[in-house]
Amino acid sequence: MRFPLFIAFSLNLSLVVQANAADPPSFIKDGKPLLTQYCTRCHDAKKQEGGVDLASFPDDAAATAKRNLWKRGYARVLAGEMPPEDAKQMTLADKAKLTKWLSEAGEYLDCDLSRRDPGPPPLRRLTHQEYISSIADFLFVHPDPRNDLGLPSEDAGDGHFDNQAAILRISPTLMEKYFAAADKITDSLFVNEGAKNRVLNPKPGPKLSERDAAKQILTNLARKAFRRPPTDEDVNRLLAFFDKAIAKGGTFEDGIRATIKPILVSPRFLFRVEEDRPGKTIGVAVDDYELATRLSYFLWGTTPDDELLRAADAKQLTDPAGLEKQLARLLKHGRAQSLSDALANNWLMMKSFPRARPSQEFFPTFHDDLKRPMTQEVRMAVDYLRTADRPITDLLDADYTFVNETLAKHYGIPGVTGRDMRKVEFKPEHHRGGLLGMGGILAMTSHTFRTSPTQRGKYVLEVIFGTPPPPPPANAGTIKDDDPKKKQPRSFREQLSQHATQASCAGCHKKIDPLGFALDNFNAIGEWRVGTKDVPLDVSGVLPGGQKVDGYAGLKAVLVSRKDEFTQNAIAKVLEYALGRELDGQDECTVREVFAAMKKADYKFNVMVTEIVKSVPFRQRRAKSEK
């Protein structure tokens, strides 16, 4: 496939982003006194109730970097949930003052590049996927993390990326598994002749002593495992294992064998280490090897390849042209599918698809042969944005998708035979196009025997627009199937509306349900259906704000009219994945800047990836604090 030329690369972010001209709200002067009086008895560094610490900000800058915290605080105080009933209550005047400050602190955004904070750069442990991909790249063995190594499952929950530093903890149990896994990996390496020969290179011979060969082998391995050239100290530490094995009467192979485990359980393999370094500005550029590592795990989900490490050796990555060249190479390569898959699995929630509820009792065709292409369709649709340089808005509406014979039949598209997935063009009578017409998404948001307009509407709000409705109160019931005392409702829709009359429910369901009902022409496994006299379908509705929506075609029109919101949400998600942390503070500036660039370039996916790589938080880390 021909790969498009990249748009001109420019690191001078000349974009003018609207920044607040006003002075930043002062934490020390206005926020702190009130917080100290009413909040920090529970929310201080020591108690941190609910995980919230409102006391530990040395200065205004530290506090203004926590926009999310103040936004949440504003909502809680405004709603009267904080302070809680049993705590000291605020006077009305104080409450007004505090909510004003919280709202200002939550909204304040300084996008001036000279004061740009790249945000916290948390030390990141490898995810299990990154762990095995990296190992495959320097030991050439491919164990399965669950079945072969028994690593515990790492489920970040719906909509969250599993590479978030905050959830990648290390525990005694995990450490025990890493040690055991290292043994298993070593064993599998030494029974695999092909892999062994690639690792044991160079071989000792007349001109190369065993120890010198070992030294070269260990230097190569450590370079790939630690993602930078090892120091002498590193190599000597590993050589000591080699020497000890030889002293004990082991062979050359035994000697190398003894060095694998100390590499695989090293903190510098298991964590992506970046050095803390001082700087004159808030942010300081990461070095070439650190940038190579960020780039490689973002796009390929693995350790940097030889070419990328060589580029880092030559300090080409801190040069914009060099970075551009490597980025283009990596993004064009098949391995960048790792990024597409991460987005499909986490952002689009396809990792939950195996738990889709429709059952074969009610939908006999919902078997593995149909489920498989449903998953592939979503993944391929995302990857196509990259390989064909398509706009990300193709996910909202497109005239193509990817199917095999089974899925084509399911969709009523004729002329597709065989198990292989291929791209097909849609005609209007197929009623598809875009993510929400895909069987995988539609089945994942259904119940065992029926559709769930609520689940589907929630998916639209959460995944497409990034505005998830709050979870229902824990005591919320679900709709009851029949009630003899009441008139039997004619349709499921009437039934659902009967039960959303309570004000506490209706507030959210007014936003959620119309979006889901617009998709009700798709049954629980995504087959197209039309209403009948006995089972009528009503797919029309009114969104808050008065916008009318009717059926999938109508919904698509709504989505496309709101493509800017969608795109900004997509950028936020991809940035979150790239940085491995929740977005906060000035990250909003980055989202806006990337969005401005995409808008000029037809919303192209690759432009988004490129601009994220160029962004301040991707190329810099916070400079070492003075303390």
Added chain:
Amino acid sequence: MRVWNTSANWTAPLTRRAALRGAGAVLALPFMESWAYSLARATGAPAKSTVKPPLRMGIFTVTGGTVLESWRMKTAGPLTRMPSILRPLEFAKDDVLLLTGLSHGGHSENLNGHENCAFKHLTGAAKVGKMAGRRYASISVDQAAARVAGAETFLPSMEFGLSNHETQYSFRSVDEPVPYEDDPRLVFDRMFRGRKPVVPNWQRRAAAASGAAVRDSAPTDTYERSVVDAVSEEAKTLRNKLGTADKQKLDQYLDSVRSLESRVERLEARLRMEAADMKEPGPSKLVTPTLPDRKQPIHKMKDLVYRDPEKHAEYIRVMSDLWVMAFQTDSTRVATLAVGADDAMFPGVVTVGYETHCHTLEHQGNAGRPEDADPISREALRQIHMWYTSLFAEAIRKMKSIDEGAGTLLDNCLVMYSSYMADGGHGTHDYPILLAGNAGGTLKTGRQIDFPKNTPVSNLYVEMLERMGAKVDSFGESHTSKEQRFNGRLPGLV
């Protein structure tokens, strides 16, 4: 194939650190014998009389709440005939204690109904929630028990069975959820990697300890230990180059390595003691779980479990066997088994109506109030819960049949059978709670006790922890709940 990495003993000179550790071990009591040793001191002449094996704590928790009217008797008092869901336990009714009225209060933030119940289930936390995908509650009763009872065994605690992101029960601390192992083969490997299952001879162990306390010999210089030493040194050097927050993360790494180090030492002492038991094992026959074929991937196995109750029962049986075996072999003294899945299907188990998907049934047969529910779905749920109890009863039967020389395994256990929800409607009031085993004589069983509505479940956890040897001032919301009563305790259990 030569196994270098796991068994090779290196004879190279001890590192300075290892030598220091060796010196330390002479001063400290060998941890492995300390149960018997302290027992020996307490009872005076343990060598001749029978001594009691240590108390173990087991939690067997199912999904989906229960159907309360079929779970409890109408009034408190001696258990005459077991209520229908508990009928499979009829044979053990003198060994069980039914508690009613216990509830969780607690606030929740950003959680759905299942998560809310699950996070509170074993923690009794006053606050549970999620922030940026990160889950928080407070330490759970099993992990708290492991802190006191975990030091003497091969593994401080074990957690296994079906538990996903929503049904997270155990927390090591506020924001450290403990993952559950769902693969029975890995559960087995965890206990018996480099170790053979043997039934402990508790009398012999006590006698051995009553003589001269066996000193832990200086640790040998093994490959495993040299790896631990090397990476610890590496981490310490690295630490200096990191920022404050990163240092904390690296400290987690160092702590984990250290705990592994003590595990390595523990294994050595353990193996010596078990080698002695091997010649003269305890009186019971070893429970031997039938592990599934190593070739079948776990996701395939689970897929079948969710669809087919026969496979599901097989899975629960092998997990229960491992649970019993963990106690029988004293691999751990705290083990939690999570059973069932809200998303499983129960064709065959459910004989009424057409729906067999548990979660759908939970919602239709919903709620603490039977009058709100669809009666057919409610009956289906009753059948599912009776099915769970029949599998739990099999495990209890095994524990009752294991003679430990002084009482049965069940006698020496404190078992809790419960569910993470009180009912299928995400209820947190009036949990189904049954205790089995008399906890070494500290529970008077064969009864149902009714506590006032809304008494915190946390009060029960205080009672359980104290029996496990912990000094507890409070736990969960035992002393902070609006419904706080009995000074955070449960009167009348003895």
